[in-house]
């Protein structure tokens with residue numbers, strides 16, 4: 120949800136920032152913009168729409184700047200427009216700000232600034248930040264602001280003698296962030312400071328990167344891969360500045376911090392397309408690896424064993440909270456935990472849990488699942504659960520996230536960077552970590568399970584060898600012009616239908632609805648007519664007969680049923696049959712999801728849509 124980048128060094132800053140923004144486009148693509156300092160001038164270039172509009176505009180321009188900040192936007196305040204696009208600036212265009220997050224009290228701050236005679240050109244909270252910062256910078260002698268502006272207008276460069284000191288800038292920045300509520304990470308360039316980018320962070324993510332001849336900053340590590348080789352995760356309420364050869368970080372009392380830049384184990388290839396056309400295609404293909412890597416890492420690091428066994432020994436209430444695909448992984452976990460461990464599980468959408476007055480106590484164990492570890496809804500639930508004395512476990516894929524820092528324990532997934540907005544390989548990684556968690560709890564409680572981790576691994580390897588492409592391209596062409604598609608399943612298959620429907624709708628823009636197959640006759644069957652498309656999932660052996668009844672009900676209304684199943688004998692009853700490998704019933708989620716993810720991808724392609732950047736969506740949803 121908005122990505123920011125900054126480069127200060129000895130090379131060309133603008134192409135570097137543009138390149139890094141490409142890796143951050145998953146966070147938003149409503150508009151993109153860059154601010155750079157060049158020969159004393161502060162220039163701002165913005166374009167509405169995808170980053171390529173900005174890149175095309177800048178393509179043949181050589182800009183000899185070595186200090187730039189950039190932004191890719193997911194609109195929160197105000198429509199995608201030139202006015203609302205970042206970077207934003209103050210009245211005399213002395214500062215430019217890019218921002219990721221949301222300043223919740225911006226309306227009050229704006230009103231206070233308006234009372235002082237300051238006007239606004241956009242609807243954004245970021246412009247409020249820029250103007251507030253500038254006001255704080257010149258609070259003691261506002262005439263200096265006007266003087267600078269006039270001097271600049273006459274000489275086209277800044278006045279060096281009366282340059283504002285860095286100390287004063289940092290004080291003003293500290294004052295500004297302490298006036299703002301919400302979550303934000305900002306990067307700022309200031310006229311006259313061609314060798315410095317200022318930054319501050321409160322709750323939104325911010326990384327500093329150390330390069331051979333530069334320092335950089337960005338919303339995540341993958342954006343800086345190929346440039347920086349060491350990283351520092353900026354802590355909450357830290358602020359400071361980067362220069363070509365050093366990074367200076369302060370805490371909120373303005374005490375300098377000792378920062379340690381560390382290497383990470385992400386290779387640049389992991390965030391490159393390679394032989395693939397889209398990240399979604401690549402990430403679906405990486406599904407099996409993400410399961411195997413997750414399970415191997417959990418085994419090696421003994422991450423599960425770090426959660427004390429005694430919390431699972433007596434009585435406890437287990438709550439799973441998440442959003443979207445992560446919640447859908449939780450649905451499978453709830454089913455298996457209740458089925459195998461006989462422990463009741465409460466499962467909630469994070470956006471609902473927060474406001475339902477949840478029943479939590481020090482006997483509650485809350486598991487928060489989040490690929491990004493940044494999702495605002497999930498984070499606010501974790502904060503609430505913490506305040507109520509619960510034990511908190513985070514399951515995240517991105518390292519060193521805010522969710523991880525709030526929780527008591529971490530179950531890391533190892534899907535690697537997931538760039539496409541629609542989550543695919545991370546879902547599989549979450550499933551595998553959840554199954555491993557179940558095995559861990561079963562061992563503590565002495566439950567016998569109907570699966571083990573080796574069979575998860577074997578199932579995934581078996582499934583990976585199947586090539587679905589041909590069948591699914593044909594199927595995508597069949598369904599692409601439909602306005603509505605129904606997904607049905609029973610038991611575990613229903614939860615997989617929910618995830619498959621979400622995937623198809625978000626990248627193809629076809630309305631998709633998942634239903635428990637037995638529920639059709641209680642209302643929704645009224646919508647099924649001649650030629651309707653119904654995608655049926657059937658992996659659970661003991662539900663074959665019941666599901667077959669539902670298939671007949673649908674057939675008799677003339678609908679076209681597409682069945683994904685290992686039971687080939689059912690082929691005769693349906694319009695199209697997609698055969699998947701047979702694995703143990705409880706392991707079916709690992710075998711059936713891949714072809715359904717491919718179907719979503721192929722449908723987007725058949726409709727000539729960009730599967731990596733579905734409209735209106737962003738990967739990290741950092742607003743509630």
Ligand code: F6R
Pocket residue numbers: 442443444445446488489490491492493494497540541542543621622625738739740
């Ligand atoms: C769907 C999708 C979203 C995310 C959801 C939670 O394909 O990607 O539904 O799963 O926004 O995000 P995380 O897991 O980062 O908390």
